[in-house]
Amino acid sequence: MKAKSYAKVNLFLKIEGYKDGFHQINSRFLKVKNLYDEIEIKEADKFNIIGDFDCVLRDNTIFRAYLKLITEYPDIRDYFIGKEIRVTKNIPSGAGLGGGSSNAATFLKMVNSDSGLNLSLDELAKIGAEIGSDVPFFIYDFDIANVYGRGEIIEEFEEEKIDVEVYTPPIECLTADVYRMYRERYYNPTKSNFDKIPTLELLNNYKPEELNDLLRPALALYPELFKYKDGFFSGSGSSFFKLKQKDEK
Incomplete structure (x- = not known):
């Protein structure tokens, strides 16, 4: 099973306050369709996450998403037995492009579909928001959306296509x-x-x-x-x- 994990840019980003330890933003995200990582979930001898990451495993967004899933839905542990998650990285880190958040969101959606967990997008976005503020945008997969709060409020913005x-x-x-x-x-x-x-x-x-x-x-x-x-x-x-x-x- 393979999927593309797209980058984003902030077309604007305004900070409107600070609440409960998080900056409150008013922003517009655009999915960048010509820049993406690739994620593959395949059978292997043991569970593993492989990729050219810039952090230790415990800080990796895919690993954190995995921990959230097996904690909140223990029955899904069986799905991960003998699964390898391989990530081909193209989105640079520390670049403002949301690569880690996109990886977490794409992984959550892949597992949700492939395992039969069948959570709604809202449920996935709630899990994603605990991993990273940009994750919900990638869960909903809009081409362009206004984003509010700490990043958990997503509203599709309809306008002419831009690249x-x-x-x-x-x-x-x-x-x-x-x-x-x-x-x-x-x-x-x-x-x-x-x-x-x-x-x-x-x-x-x-x-x-x-x-x-x-x-x-x-x-x-x-x-x-x-x-x-x-x-x-x-x-x-x-x-x-x-x-x-x-x-x-």
């Missing part, structure tokens, strides 16, 4: 550090109406710093980003993106 080109500098931005810098030096939560505005209007009329509250703290933490600063900033970085022209393939 982006993504560029990731050779710099890894640590999400927790960027948010901490935001709180310490740039904290100014305000309500935004960007979620009501079509994406093309936003990208054509606002500066990158206006669209993403994390750009300035990321630049302060990682000044080497300045030489790559071209286009709009995704998440906590380090990736930038531009609109792809319609005549580009």
Whole structure:
């Protein structure tokens, strides 16, 4: 069983407050269909998770999703006996593209279908939200959606199709550090109406710093980003993106 695990970009990201230990966001996520990891679940001698990960196994989002499943649904343990989860990584880490969250969501959906667990998307999203704030977006699999709260509130946003080109500098931005810098030096939560505005209007009329509250703290933490600063900033970085022209393939 194989599936693609897509990247995302934040078309805008505004921070509207801080509650229960989490920043409250108003953002719009776009699925990037030409950038994805690949996940395969196949029979093997023993349970294993294999991939070129940048963390120890206990911190891996797929492993954490596995632990959540066997804890909340003990009967599913039998499904994992003799299963190998192999991940081919293409989405860079520390890039603001949601690779780890996408992997967890894709894994949850694959297991849900293949094992006969048959949880609803809402139930899967609730599990996913405990693994990572971006996981629910990938569970619902919208092409584009407004995202609120800590990331658990997802509303599909219908508009004309847009495509982006993504560029990731050779710099890894640590999400927790960027948010901490935001709180310490740039904290100014305000309500935004960007979620009501079509994406093309936003990208054509606002500066990158206006669209993403994390750009300035990321630049302060990682000044080497300045030489790559071209286009709009995704998440906590380090990736930038531009609109792809319609005549580009």
